[in-house]
Amino acid sequence: MNTIGLTILVRMGNCLCVRESVEINGSKFYVRDSIGEGGFSTVQLVESASSHKLYALKRITCHAQSDEKVALSEVEYHKALCHPNIVECVDSDLVGVPDLIGNRTSQVLILLPYYPRGTLHEELMRRQANGSPIEETTVLTTFRGICEATLCMHSAKPHPLAHRDIKTANVLLKDDFTPVLMDLGSVARARVEVNGSTDARKLQDEASEKCSMAYKAPELFNVEAFCHIDERTDVWSLGCLLYALCFYKSPFEAVYERGDSVALAAVSGNIRIPDNHPYSQDVTDLIESLLKVSADERPYVDWVVNSVDQLINKSAGAV
Template sequence: MNALGLSMIFKMGCLCSRDYLHINSSKYFVLEQLGQGGFSTVLLVEHSRTRKRYAVKRIVCHGREDQKVALQEVEYHKVINHPNVIPCMESSVSGSPDPVLNTTSEVLLLLPYYSRGTLAYELEVRSKMRHHLEQSEVLRMFLQICEGVKAFHEAKPVPLAHRDLKPGNVLLDIDNTPIIMDLGSVAPACVKVRGSSEAQRLQDLASERCSMPYRAPELFNVDSYCMIDQRTDIWSLGCLLYAMCYFKSPFDIVYERGDSVALAVISGTIDFPTVTPYTQDVHELISRMLRVSPMERPYIYTVIESTQEAFSKYKSVV
């Protein structure tokens, strides 16, 4: 057999051995892994017939509780319908989780693919070049993120909180439209904690599912008797806006130094660069969101209003 024939066999062999997965009646070829978290993997896939590309979130469930959480994520996608929140186009579940038999199930979520990647990637590139986003662009994007968060806080029958808002969970469309993703941390916004065991359970859940440099103070050390509400997201938005301005959350910097993030968060001390391309209005907005006491933080409606005011004021000056 000549070299061309061998080459064709190798190529056919590669095609035949490509990983693929089924979601309901459609087949998708796996192209590459886009990301991996503690509970899931995100894959870039291609529809076998249309060749259109999508992202698939694959969640492997080792027990019934894992599967329940994964299926709840699918349900949250059905509840939230907003242009700044990623939609789940289809989902499927296969297998049966049983830790005794060492079997697992798999939940797949078919999602749109955004080729530009995340806001975290954008900020990383800009950080290397020391190229800040324009203030008008920061406020425009932040306003859209807030509108997406508002959809969670207004959810029916109960308000929801995202609980893990950060640059890594914001995708960018081709026109710089921000899209909130990863609903795996979403939970009912208002939680009445009654007793130390409930407090510890919530604290453990937060440590698993809420990224430390963006986690609200009340989730680091949950009081035995308290009410947690959607203003956990407002704290995260404060950290997010700071990162949009200065490439990282103020507590990312603490973490990288090896200091205690928990102590820094609970102290509530926020430092702003003395040389900055941003106005005092932006710093004041961040500071209002980063109040240690959740009772002193604004709700999302006030954040949106303040952002709109800062945006209008800046545009009139420029």
């Protein structure tokens, strides 16, 4: 799901002479604007015909039954992962039947809450332009909410789940700055036993398709033929996100924008903390503890939540 631009708020008031509409389980919605698109999905701002409430509608186009199965799994993950820091699926529907021979497609419709404030990425870009970093306590409380969402996934039954694409552009912000993790299209089983080059290539291809380069864990760039991958891929991404909360972008964003090898940069383990920043040594130490090249040296997310709690208490003078 792409980021939600503030231009939507300007365009929302425009009069639409011909209003496109869509039905979800018998409820009618008017399309107000396009929010974004990527791959085989689009996101639109829609308005309920009955309540006039605004929502974000994700429409996933499916060309085959296999596409449909993947898209419907995103709906199932929404149902399984109920948490205040994970975006809620308000409703969902499946329309049409995919047929490659007849050149027909189906669509999985996922109705989500609409957050006018947009994403954490947009908030950080505004702050970078204004030279106004987020205050440390707010950094920690925001990060804690994202970690709580991640912990919910990692604690899922019957098997732990990993988001696999945690980044600032996948965190929505409520009006009170509460973070909400979104885009469950990348979610997968967290623990994977890789037995041979075929398994390794499959996982590496999936990671190339679904994981954002500047937030992707080192072990997913070049998957070893015989290895064990677990939920600490998300902990690496959380480290990149905490760095961005402090310094606006992932530590590997500049490498990616230059077109240099993010894989080499990630594997090198060299994380540069900018000079003259307003954050405590505790925060920068936490960032470095999450960005360990070896997954075995990274903590699990429950440790991260406890560590953040300690830092919040310390900054509040409770310790």
